Amino acid sequence: xxxxxxxxxxxxxxxxxxxxxxxxxxxxxxxxxxxxxxxxxxxxxxxxxxxxxxxxxxxxxxxxxxxxxxxxxxxxxxxxxxxxxxxxxxxxxxxxxxxxxxxxxxxxxxxxxxxxxxxxxxxxxxxxxxxxxxxxxxxxxxxxxxxxxxxxxxxxxxxx
Amino acid sequence: xxxxxxxxxxxxxxxxxxxxxxxxxxxxxxxxxxxxxxxxxxxxxxxxxxxxxxxxxxxxxxxxxxxxxxxxxxxxxxxxxxxxxxxxxxxxxxxxxxxxxxxxxxxxxxxxxxxxxxxxxxxxxxxxxxxxxxxxxxxxxxxxxxxxxxxxxxxxxxxxxxxxxxxxxxxxxxxxxxxxxxxxxxxxxxxxxxxxxxxxxxxxxxxxxxxxxxxxxxxxxxxxxxxxxxxxxxxxxxxxxxxxxxxxxxxxxxxxxxxxxxxxxxxxxxxxxxxxxxxxxxxxxxxxxxxxxxxxxxxxxxxxxxxxxxxxxxxxxxxxxxxxxxxxxxxxxxxxxxxxxxxxxxxxxxxxxxxxxxxxxxxxxxxxxxxxxxxxxxxxx
Numbered sequence: 001x002x003x004x005x006x007x008x009x010x011x012x013x014x015x016x017x018x019x020x021x022x023x024x025x026x027x028x029x030x031x032x033x034x035x036x037x038x039x040x041x042x043x044x045x046x047x048x049x050x051x052x053x054x055x056x057x058x059x060x061x062x063x064x065x066x067x068x069x070x071x072x073x074x075x076x077x078x079x080x081x082x083x084x085x086x087x088x089x090x091x092x093x094x095x096x097x098x099x100x101x102x103x104x105x106x107x108x109x110x111x112x113x114x115x116x117x118x119x120x121x122x123x124x125x126x127x128x129x130x131x132x133x134x135x136x137x138x139x140x141x142x143x144x145x146x147x148x149x150x151x152x153x154x155x156x157x158x159x160x
Numbered sequence: 161x162x163x164x165x166x167x168x169x170x171x172x173x174x175x176x177x178x179x180x181x182x183x184x185x186x187x188x189x190x191x192x193x194x195x196x197x198x199x200x201x202x203x204x205x206x207x208x209x210x211x212x213x214x215x216x217x218x219x220x221x222x223x224x225x226x227x228x229x230x231x232x233x234x235x236x237x238x239x240x241x242x243x244x245x246x247x248x249x250x251x252x253x254x255x256x257x258x259x260x261x262x263x264x265x266x267x268x269x270x271x272x273x274x275x276x277x278x279x280x281x282x283x284x285x286x287x288x289x290x291x292x293x294x295x296x297x298x299x300x301x302x303x304x305x306x307x308x309x310x311x312x313x314x315x316x317x318x319x320x321x322x323x324x325x326x327x328x329x330x331x332x333x334x335x336x337x338x339x340x341x342x343x344x345x346x347x348x349x350x351x352x353x354x355x356x357x358x359x360x361x362x363x364x365x366x367x368x369x370x371x372x373x374x375x376x377x378x379x380x381x382x383x384x385x386x387x388x389x390x391x392x393x394x395x396x397x398x399x400x401x402x403x404x405x406x407x408x409x410x411x412x413x414x415x416x417x418x419x420x421x422x423x424x425x426x427x428x429x430x431x432x433x434x435x436x437x438x439x440x441x442x443x444x445x446x447x448x449x450x451x452x453x454x455x456x457x458x459x460x461x462x463x464x465x466x467x468x469x470x471x472x473x474x475x476x477x478x479x480x481x482x483x484x485x486x487x488x489x490x491x492x493x494x495x496x497x498x499x500x501x502x503x504x505x506x507x508x509x510x511x512x513x514x515x516x517x518x519x520x521x522x523x524x525x526x527x528x529x530x531x532x533x534x535x536x537x538x539x540x541x
Contacts, residue, residue: 029473032411033262033474033475057389058405060477060484060503065490066499078475082389088410089411091477093475112390113511114392114508114511117510117511118503140218140540141219141222150227151226151227157227157230157231
């Protein structure tokens, strides 16, 4: 019997081996959940590797988190696998950190076309620019919305 | 040709433009009134009556729920996170408590787990029935509109006797469920599911074998397996394209690991396949309800859980009626999450709309579009 988190550790091991300088951090959070933090400039290469070599062919979605006290945004690509049946339960979080004052990232639409709408939402809600995105426009917000990106932490909720 | 270059999010008045002389295509704005699109807009570009491009314009029912749940404690957020899909409330509720429990490390007692699955499966049927009745409306089939809505009451009554509410239950709480089974529930549920399965046969006879439906659904709105995977589609949309993905099997949660059920797929990826996956799933869920009640263990239904989101990250995911519903939760030790990302099945399936509608006749647009079971409120959140 393999160790409970053997599969997650194996995935992280392969990634570290192939990108020794670009993986900033990686850990197994718990069973079926793993985190990989990568250098933003290398994310396309690593994402392509994750899709083709590790079998994570099915994008779940993209989250952005505003860590305003640390002056950074974190962008998280949640990935799952259909190709590899034995790792269908795993959610791999591919993370990158970008500075809050120059919120620019590289789009991964060419790697996983399914992230298109999610990146658009991160653009309108957090003001993050995605280079190479085919249609960086508002998705849910009204066209005449000209306020600041509403999900940023400095935008307080009226009753808060 | 200038009309195709206009940004899709320009105002409705601008979008429905006078075409330039000699232009081959016409742009049509469908919605956002409930004109066969739900509360969203579809910007459809037509060549004759063939759709060559369809872009969804969602956001008309956006409520900023991700912001609201950042400022309320995790219990007060439960009624809020149910709102996006009130017809499937307990599944959304389940994703929420699963994320919280993952962070807290709280284990729900076995009876609580079974009761969660019980309400989840009832919700799956109710949600699919609601979907089916709207499908009937789209095809002008009044009987198919009335029957599913009527039969949905069978399960609404059951859910009311279990939880005290007809549709938004707030039944699942961190650590378990709020109430135990009322007396006489099991007998009533068995009676009703058996009756319901007979009704499903009648649905098949009157609707799913009816040329009114089959001629507009078979081979129409095809979404290939490869496309469905790379677009990140989920739920019945993905299973209708022949991919046997179901979180209840792949990442078993609550009591699903101990239950016996089948994941239904259809290989063709057309509107008919997606619709039939819904039908098969209703049968399976009906069977599951009886199975859960038979296997229901005794014991407590709830364990004490603190109203706190411990520092750390969690990813709670469940198979809701429209596919995977998940919460990515970042906690910092308070009674509310630092960030709770809400990704629903409809939001993910939004990407499938342009792919499905391309090449479809305008007259077949409602049937193709609705076969994705896209619920605008659930996507906008």
